[in-house]
Amino acid sequence: MNMSRIGEIAALATACCWTISATSFEIAGKKVGSLSVNYIRLVIGFIFISVYSYFTRGMFFPIDATASNWIWLTISGLIGFFIGDLFLFQSYLEVGSRISMLIMAASPPITAILGFFIMKERIDMIGVLGMSITMVGIAMVILSKNPEDKNIEVKYSVKGLTYAFLGALGQSVGLIFSKIGMGDYSPFAATQIRIIAGFIxxxxxxxxxxxxxxxxxxxxxxxxxxxxxxxxxxxxxxxVSLSLISIKYTSAGISSTITSIVPVLIIPLSILVFKEKVKTKEILGAVVSVVGVALLFI
Structure with a gap:
């Protein structure tokens, strides 16, 4: 199996994990609030990953990380785990995990733009088309026509949608800094450093x-x-560890493309767990947004 395939499989597994975690955190957030959920999940996540690191690397703490690893991954954790997730988890309570994950489909285009400026990654006309299609897919879900005055209106909380977008922005910036800071370092140890930054x-x-x-x-x-x-x-x-494995063995763009299928994967869970009545137009919009992301990195 070549390295690019390892990255793709890790990205697909990441999408499945994020679908489950988003649903779980929405349920918990509605009971105890998004701030408490954010704090507790970082502690639990750190314990799990530290135990895993001990058995696989022989150390609980990432003491073998270089100064460069610590600096860039700390910045990544501050932006991704703290600022980004602070807004994302609140958006779960405002508009639900399904819509939040749909807005998160904007993350790959944002990542591509950041990759273009920071890492000199190329964006061609097909990529621009992909970005546009992704935005159209999102718009299909969050916008509707008022039957009375025929004006276009936003169907969901603007505040919640804004929070979700800021979450997507935080994820994109965090991903770029993760790739810069990780290099050949262990993805799981890198996640430890990011969690520490988020916890503090x-x-x-x-x-x-x-x-x-x-x-x-x-x-x-x-x-x-x-x-x-x-x-x-x-x-x-x-x-998160699988996402770092993914960007270690493939480009940030390809990784983001595959993990962007979460808006589609989460629809069955939203129907089963939250009894949401998802319209055909919304399912189509989610699919269109994922198609746009895929085009972005062809």
Whole structure:
């Protein structure tokens, strides 16, 4: 099996993990709030990944990382795990994980644009077409025509959609810095560094906002903790690590393309778990957005 195929398989597995984690975190967030979910899932994720690193690398802590690894991966964790996820998890509560993941389909075009400016990656006319199609697919879902005045209106919370877009932006910027900072370093150890950066950032936020009582209450919610644990295993532990394996063995663009199928994968879960009534137009919009992402990197 060649290296590019390893990257593609890892990206597909990442998409499945993020579908499960997004659904789990939405359920938990509705019970205990997005801030507590964010904080607890980083702690659980770090414990899992540290134990795994001990058995596979012989060390709990990434003490073999270079100064360059620490600097770039810390920046990546600050942007991705803290700023990006801060907005993304709140968008789950505002518009739900299905719509949030659809907006996250904008991440690959953003990644491509950032890759063009930062890493000199090429974007051709087909790529521009792909970006446009992705945006059309998203618009098909979030926009509708008012039957009374025939004006186009946004079907979902603008605040929630904005949060989701900021989450997509955070993921894209974090991905670029991850690729710069990781190099040939262990993807799992790299994830440890990113989680540490996210954990410290959220700790500071909790101190500023004095949200410790909310955190204590969340820890006592057994059902919420089960969902946070499931989401943590498939999110910060397996999912993020697989995404780093993916970008290690293939380009950031190809990795983003494959992982972008989450908006389609999450539809059956939204119907089964949240009893959402998903319209055919919305399913088509999700498919169109993924097609656009695929075109972006042909």
């Amino acid at each position: 950032s959220f700790t500071v936020l909790f101190i500023i906002l004095n949200k410790w009582e909310d955190l204590k209450a969340a820890l006592k919610e057994k059902q919420a903790m089960v969902h946070i644990t499931v989401g943590s295993v498939f999110g910060p532990f397996v999912g």
